[in-house]
Amino acid sequence: MNVIVIGGGVAGAASAIALRRLGVEVTVYEAYAEPAGQVGSFLSLASNGLRVLRSLGVLEQVQRAGIDVPGQRMWSSSAKLLGDVPRGRLSGDELHSVTLMRGALVEALRAEALVAGAAIVTGERLVDAVTTEGGVRAVFASGRTAEASLLIGADGIRSATRSLLDPHAPTPEYAGLYSISGIADGIETEPGIFNLTFARNGAFIHLAAPGGKVWWSAQVSSPAQPELSRTDEEWLRHLAGLYRHEQVPSAILDATVELHRPTLMHRLDAIPVCQNDRIALLGDAGHPVGAGQGASMALEDALVLAQSLAAEPSIKAALSAYAAVRSDRVAKMVKAASDNRDAKTAGPLARWMRDLVMPVGVRLCYERATAWLYTHDCGELPTSRTPADSQARGARL
Structure with a gap:
């Protein structure tokens, strides 16, 4: 064969x-x-x-x-902790x-x-x-x-x-999200934690990487497919505006030293x-x-x-x-x-409901649901x- x-x-x-x-x-x-x-x-x-x-x-x-990466923390736009769970596993899995x-x-x-x-x-x-x-x-x-x-x-x-x-x-078909990622330097981040912020304009992910770096990825909500020909500087300015309400993502974007080109998400x-x-x-x-x-x-x-x-x-x-x-x-x-x-x-309304309900739901149902x-x-x-x-x-x- x-x-x-x-x-x-x-x-x-x-x-x-x-x-x-x-x-x-x-x-x-x-x-x-x-x-x-x-x-x-x-x-x-x-x-x-x-x-x-x-x-x-x-x-x-x-x-x-x-x-x-043993752990994952989920945050609201206002930096409220919504959940602290094992990353990609159940708590008893080594x-x-x-x-x-x-x-x-x-x-x-x-x-x-x-x-x-x-x-x-x-x-x-x-x-x-x-x-x-x-x-x-x-x-x-x-x-x-x-x-x-x-x-x-x-x-x-x-x-x-x-x-x-x-x-x-x-x-x-374009799914209404695009992802753009990069590497930041000089931002203190707890090792071993995958941080997911539910920001106003889409999720923002970051985690500590070797050499004091931070890997990050912005998953931006955008009903219209974005123009992909922007320069790195233009992308960073654009993202800075989108995530200006979220303190940690804003700081990471300001400290970015390397940018990866955007990727459209599809369904x-x-x-x-x-x-x-x-x-x-x-x-x-x-x-x-x-x-x-x-x-x-x-x-x-x-x-x-x-x-x-x-x-x-x-x-x-x-x-x-x-x-x-x-x-x-x-x-x-x-x-x-x-x-x-x-x-x-x-x-906005769905985000408010999520921030209200998610801490309880994660604590009571996360392991059973996953x-x-x-x-x-x-x-x-x-x-x-x-x-x-x-x-x-x-x-x-």
């Missing part, structure tokens, strides 16, 4: 690791020359995603690349959330995929995927073609694989076709979620798909089993992400197969 993975980000690299652990031949095709570059801001991995990394044998590498730059996570996963024996080809953009009698043929913009038993589309929210699988698939309607007999979507290509769970959900997908391929007698049966295992959990996560997004775009998410364990990969086992299984698939 051999597999083509489209996309060398978190979902694609994790899938390559999982499949190589089973002895499957894997080639990852990535459109960008350097997908592990410092593109975008930081992200967080919750306990459910970290369990997957442990199953794949890369937990320690990722922990070393990031920041241990597996602390990890926050790291997206590029660092991709780099760690890609390195492990290469060590595991996956091939990674960069600068190749998928333009067609044709199901054949014995598998699937991928066609790239360069004219290169490749054939495999299975093609996995792990190419993100603007997935080319999704459009090829279903020409009528929904397309991403995507439910995708009716996520697979056929030889092609499957993974991660954001099949179900963008956000809410701090995009990477963790992609990791879960990668492990469950590998487990299904190991357990089922055919690729068709494996893809059906994968969809059955993931569908309810993903649907619940998509709903939670939508609620999370709405909280960041709340109007247990389904953070305690989830996808399990382990099957024991590594011998070459003979892998060849025999490949013939059956």
Whole structure:
């Protein structure tokens, strides 16, 4: 059995690791020359995603690349503490959330995929995927073609694989939020705490980083899609005006020494076709979620798909089993992400109600409400197969 993975980000690299652990031949095709570059801001991995990394044998590498963040505090615009909870876990879980730059996570996963024996080809953009009698043929913009038993589309929210699988698939729409992040210096911030301020114009996140730095991200509520061509100085002036009512975010913006370019946040309607007999979507290509769970959900997908391929007698049966295992959990996560997004775009009355009710709700209900998410364990990969086992299984698939 051999597999083509489209996309060398978190979902694609994790899938390559999982499949190589089973002895499957894997080639990852990535459109960008350097997908592990410092593109975008930081992200967080919750306990459910970290369990997957442990199953794949890369937990320690990722922990070393990031920041241990055991706690989370939520603040109102007026700096009232709304909640103080474990970050991305329940209170009894010793597996602390990890926050790291997206590029660092991709780099760690890609390195492990290469060590595991996956091939990674960069600068190749998928333009067609044709199901054949014995598998699937991928066609790239360069004219290169490749054939495999299975093609996995792990190419993100603007997935080319999704459009090829279903020409009528929904397309991403601006969600009324955009994110812009940066690094500040000289601001005293308690280590190990992920701070989330529900500001008047959108959420503001910050945490202590190595070297006395502060990583921050502003998730700005804006019904109209913003003009992205501003200079860094213009963006900082703009943000300073938006967050002038919030003392800590204002101070962090004033102390900013590095700015990352803004990213539009998108929503995507439910995708009716996520697979056929030889092609499957993974991660954001099949179900963008956000809410701090995009990477963790992609990791879960990668492990469950590998487990299904190991357990089922055919690729068709494996893809059906994968969809059955993931569908309810993903649907619940998509709903939670939508609620999370709405909280960041709340109007004055909704903000007043939230500030009034949230301290009580967090204290009484937080762990019970999030247990389904953070305690989830996808399990382990099957024991590594011998070459003979892998060849025999490949013939059956």
